[in-house]
Amino acid sequence: xxxxxxxxxxxxxxxxxxxxxxxxxxxxxxxxxxxxxxxxxxxxxxxxxxxxxxxxxxxxxxxxxxxxxxxxxxxxxxxxxxxxxxxxxxxxxxxxxxxxxxxxxxxxxx
Amino acid sequence: xxxxxxxxxxxxxxxxxxxxxxxxxxxxxxxxxxxxxxxxxxxxxxxxxxxxxxxxxxxxxxxxxxxxxxxxxxxxxxxxxxxxxxxxxxxxxxxxxxxxxxxxxxxxxxxxxxxxxxxxxxxxxxxxxxxxxxxxxxxxxxxxxxxxxxxxxxxxxxxxxxxxxxxxxxxxxxxxxxxxxxxxxxxxxxxxxxxxxxxxxxxxxxxxxxxxxxxxxxxxxxxxxxxxx
Numbered sequence: 382x383x384x385x386x387x388x389x390x391x392x393x394x395x396x397x398x399x400x401x402x403x404x405x406x407x408x409x410x411x412x413x414x415x416x417x418x419x420x421x422x423x424x425x426x427x428x429x430x431x432x433x434x435x436x437x438x439x440x441x442x443x444x445x446x447x448x449x450x451x452x453x454x455x456x457x458x459x460x461x462x463x464x465x466x467x468x469x470x471x472x473x474x475x476x477x478x479x480x481x482x483x484x485x486x487x488x489x490x491x
Numbered sequence: 492x493x494x495x496x497x498x499x500x501x502x503x504x505x506x507x508x509x510x511x512x513x514x515x516x517x518x519x520x521x522x523x524x525x526x527x528x529x530x531x532x533x534x535x536x537x538x539x540x541x542x543x544x545x546x547x548x549x550x551x552x553x554x555x556x557x558x559x560x561x562x563x564x565x566x567x568x569x570x571x572x573x574x575x576x577x578x579x580x581x582x583x584x585x586x587x588x589x590x591x592x593x594x595x596x597x598x599x600x601x602x603x604x605x606x607x608x609x610x611x612x613x614x615x616x617x618x619x620x621x622x623x624x625x626x627x628x629x630x631x632x633x634x635x636x637x638x639x640x641x642x643x644x645x646x647x648x649x650x651x652x653x654x655x656x657x658x659x660x661x662x663x664x665x666x667x668x669x670x671x672x673x674x675x676x677x678x679x680x681x682x683x684x685x686x687x688x689x690x691x692x693x694x695x696x697x698x699x700x701x702x703x704x705x706x707x708x709x710x711x712x713x714x715x716x717x718x719x720x
Binding site: 402403404407435436437439440443444446447450468471472473476477 | 564607614623
């Protein structure tokens, strides 16, 4: 899995590429927590390149959401692949995350 | 939404040895039973809390919805559907033979399996929308004394003293807690060493010290640990 981040005017955008599971969730955890600890509380995660997520991956996204919500920030997701959308639906995660179809629309929402 | 949305490779054909002899003293039965091999693997029980209370408080639409959501959360997200041996009410028994663990889609080691179960319990505990899921408790044991047998045609099941022990471990579990036998913990530690990861890596860092208990019906003292979400 590859995790990269990019600072934009309205928010920071994190791109995830590959599988997010027990073998690598700590990479994303470290990146998100570093950004949040630095005071970034407007984060967008672009999941267009993520083709699989397990429970441990979902846990990190949930952790980040909770931390950012506490600081009155905004944490959103965008560009989910169809199979990831289905996982989010069945896990109830579509009820708790702001999810956008494209990065462009998502960035405008910040 | 249908339940076919998450597609994993087809399950391996773990078929139980069917035991059915009409003669109670059949010498063939004795020989047949002697020849059945053990099926080492990981057994775990997941018990959904509070569902019994709910049945007295509300109707099927309420408790049925929460059980549906919780069972989906547990089984579909974790590549467990093929490993559910049986469910009794709000408790399910799962068994993953070693040979199958290495071919899984989501996890291939005992450490990864524990991490996924922990994440599931933790996600349910921290889910910000109330009334969506029910909390769980879990017991896990690495089994060697287990036989993939059934006495009922067409059924798949696992019997053996290690299955009984896994059930006993559940007596030490409470809501949002995973109770793991020392034997399973040792497997997790072996995996961490193989992966060149620290002994307290990930959720393993939250596992307690060792407890000992003489469980009912188990002749030896059992060592176990707990992991709270």
